[in-house]
Amino acid sequence: xxxxxxxxxxxxxxxxxxxxxxxxxxxxxxxxxxxxxxxxxxxxxxxxxxxxxxxxxxxxxxxxxxxxxxxxxxxxxxxxxxxxxxxxxxxxxxxxxxxxxxxxxxxxxxxxxxxxxxxxxxxxxxxxxxxxxxxxxxxxxxxxxxxxxxxxxxxxxxxxxxxxxxxx
Amino acid sequence: xxxxxxxxxxxxxxxxxxxxxxxxxxxxxxxxxxxxxxxxxxxxxxxxxxxxxxxxxxxxxxxxxxxxxxxxxxxxxxxxxxxxxxxxxxxxxxxxxxxxxxxxxxxxxxxxxxxxxxxxxxxxxxxxxxxxxxxxxxxxxxxxxxxxxxxxxxxxxxxxxxxxxxxxxxxxxxxxxxxxxxxxxxxxxxxxxxxxxxxxxxxxxxxxxxxxxxxxxxxxxxxxxxxxxxxxxxxxxxxxxxxxxxxxxxxxxxxxxxxxxxxxxxxxxxxxxxxxxxxxxxxxxxxxxxxxxxxxxxxxxxxxxxxxxxxxxxxxxxxxxxxxxxxxxx
Numbered sequence: 001x002x003x004x005x006x007x008x009x010x011x012x013x014x015x016x017x018x019x020x021x022x023x024x025x026x027x028x029x030x031x032x033x034x035x036x037x038x039x040x041x042x043x044x045x046x047x048x049x050x051x052x053x054x055x056x057x058x059x060x061x062x063x064x065x066x067x068x069x070x071x072x073x074x075x076x077x078x079x080x081x082x083x084x085x086x087x088x089x090x091x092x093x094x095x096x097x098x099x100x101x102x103x104x105x106x107x108x109x110x111x112x113x114x115x116x117x118x119x120x121x122x123x124x125x126x127x128x129x130x131x132x133x134x135x136x137x138x139x140x141x142x143x144x145x146x147x148x149x150x151x152x153x154x155x156x157x158x159x160x161x162x163x164x165x166x167x168x
Numbered sequence: 169x170x171x172x173x174x175x176x177x178x179x180x181x182x183x184x185x186x187x188x189x190x191x192x193x194x195x196x197x198x199x200x201x202x203x204x205x206x207x208x209x210x211x212x213x214x215x216x217x218x219x220x221x222x223x224x225x226x227x228x229x230x231x232x233x234x235x236x237x238x239x240x241x242x243x244x245x246x247x248x249x250x251x252x253x254x255x256x257x258x259x260x261x262x263x264x265x266x267x268x269x270x271x272x273x274x275x276x277x278x279x280x281x282x283x284x285x286x287x288x289x290x291x292x293x294x295x296x297x298x299x300x301x302x303x304x305x306x307x308x309x310x311x312x313x314x315x316x317x318x319x320x321x322x323x324x325x326x327x328x329x330x331x332x333x334x335x336x337x338x339x340x341x342x343x344x345x346x347x348x349x350x351x352x353x354x355x356x357x358x359x360x361x362x363x364x365x366x367x368x369x370x371x372x373x374x375x376x377x378x379x380x381x382x383x384x385x386x387x388x389x390x391x392x393x394x395x396x397x398x399x400x401x402x403x404x405x406x407x408x409x410x411x412x413x414x415x416x417x418x419x420x421x422x423x424x425x426x427x428x429x430x431x432x433x434x435x436x437x438x439x440x441x442x443x444x445x446x447x448x449x450x451x452x453x454x455x456x457x458x459x460x461x462x463x464x465x466x467x468x469x470x471x472x473x474x475x476x477x478x479x480x481x482x483x484x485x486x487x488x489x490x491x492x493x494x495x496x497x498x
Binding site for chain 1: 480
C-alpha cells in the first residue's frame with residue numbers, strides 16, 4: 001500500500017467510528033463476507049430505496065447515494081439501514097461535504113433512514129472540520145501499519161460480516 | 169446458506185429470463201438463481217455462453233464430473249473478490265521456502281490429527297486400534313523435523329497407510345475389503361467410495377475459496393506450478409477424514425450402499441447413480457450439521473468451518489495469527 005495511492009474516503013471514515021480494524025481490512029480490499037445476511041440486506045436496500053431520485057453519483061473518488069438540488073445549493077444524501085451508528089454516518093457525510101467544500105462546491109447533507117422514515121440534516125462547521133482532519137490522519141496511520149489492529153469484541157461484532165474472519 | 173444443485177439427468181441448462189432452467193426430454197424445471205451457490209454436473213449437459221455469462225454474474229461455480237464419477241473440471245467465474253495484498257502475501261508464502269514448509273506441515277498435521285480423532289472414536293466403539301493411534305501420533309510428532317515438501321508428502325502417505333489398514337476393522341463388512349489404496353481407476357468398492365468422496369471434497373473447498381480473497385492456484389503442500397487448482401487440495405486434506413471417511417463408514421454401517429450399487433468398467437469399479445445420490449445426500453446432511461464455535465459464539469455448520477479455515481489462512485498470510493488447523497473434538 002503506497003501513501004499517494006490511498007484516498008481516505010467516506011467509507012473509511014464511517015468504519016473508523018465503528019471499528020478501527022475494519023478500516024485496515026477495507027483499505028486492503030479484504031471485503032467482508034458477501035453472503036452475510038446484513039450485507040445482502042444492505043445491497044437490497046440500496047437497490048430498492050429512493051428509486052425516484054438519481055442515485056450513486058460519483059464525484060472524484062466519492063460516491064453519493066443521492067444528489068439533488070436544494071433551495072440554496074446542492075444536497076447530497078446518504079442512505080443508512082438504521083440510525084444505530086448515527087455518529088459514524090454523520091461523520092461520513094460530513095467528510096463528503098468537506099471534500100465538496102475543498103472543491104468549491106457548497107452543499108448540505110441529508111442522512112436518510114428509510115426504514116425508520118427519518119432524516120437528519122448535516123452542515124459543515126469548524127468543529128467538524130477539525131474532527132475530520134484528525135480522523136483522516138489516524139486512518140492513514142492505521143492503514144499503513146503492516147498488520148491490522150487486533151480484533152476487539154464490541155457490540156457491532158454481533159452483526160458484522162467480518163466477525164467470522166476476526167474470530168475464526 | 170445457498171444450495172448446491174446436483175444434476176444427474178441429461179439435458180440442457182439455460183438462462184430463462186432472470187433465472188435458470190433445466191430442460192430434459194421428459195420434463196423441465198426452474199432453478200431459482202439467487203438460491204444457488206454451486207452446481208455439480210454428473211449428467212450429460214449442454215449449455216451456452218448466455219448461460220455461462222449469467223452464472224458468472226451470479227457468482228455460481230459449476231463443477232463437472234465424468235460418467236465414471238471423476239472430477240473433470242470447474243467453470244470458475246471471474247474473481248469477484250480481489251485483494252492485491254492477499255495475492256502478494258499468498259505468493260510470498262509460497263516462494264519463501266521456510267514459510268511454505270510451515271503451511272504445508274500444518275496441513276499435514278491437521279490431516280493427521282483428524283485421522284487420529286476418527287481412530288479414537290472407533291477405538292472407543294470397537295477397540296483394537298490403540299497401536300495404530302500410537303503409530304499415527306508418533307509419525308505426527310516427526311512432522312516438526314520435516315523440512316521438505318516431498319518428505320512431508322511421504323510422511324502423510326505413511327500415516328494414511330496405518331489408517332487405511334484399519335478400515336476393514338472399522339467397516340467390518342467383507343464386501344468392502346480395503347486391500348490397498350487404488351485410484352484412477354479404483355479397483356474395489358471402498359476405494360471407489362473414497363475417490364468419489366475426495367473429489368467432491370475438492371470441489372466443495374474450491375467453492376468456498378471462491379468466496380474468499382484467496383487464489384486457489386497457489387497451494388503449499390500441493391505444488392502450485394503444474395495444475396490449475398491446488399490450494400483446495402491442501403485444505404481438503406484436513407477435512408477428508410472427518411467428513412468423507414465418516415460418511416463412508418456410516419453409509420456402510422447403515423447398509424445404505426451395498427455392492428449392488430457398483431458396476432465394473434474397463435479395469436475398475438464405479439458407483440451407480442443411486443449410490444452417488446445417496447452419498448451426496450449423506451454428505452450434504454453432514455455439511456449442514458452445526459457445532460457451537462467457541463470464539464465466534466455462534467452455531468456454525470461444517471461447511472462454514474471450511475470457510476473459517478480459509479479465513480484463518482488469510483489471517484496467517486496477513487501476518488496476524490499463526491495458522492493452526494481445525495481438529496475435530498469428537
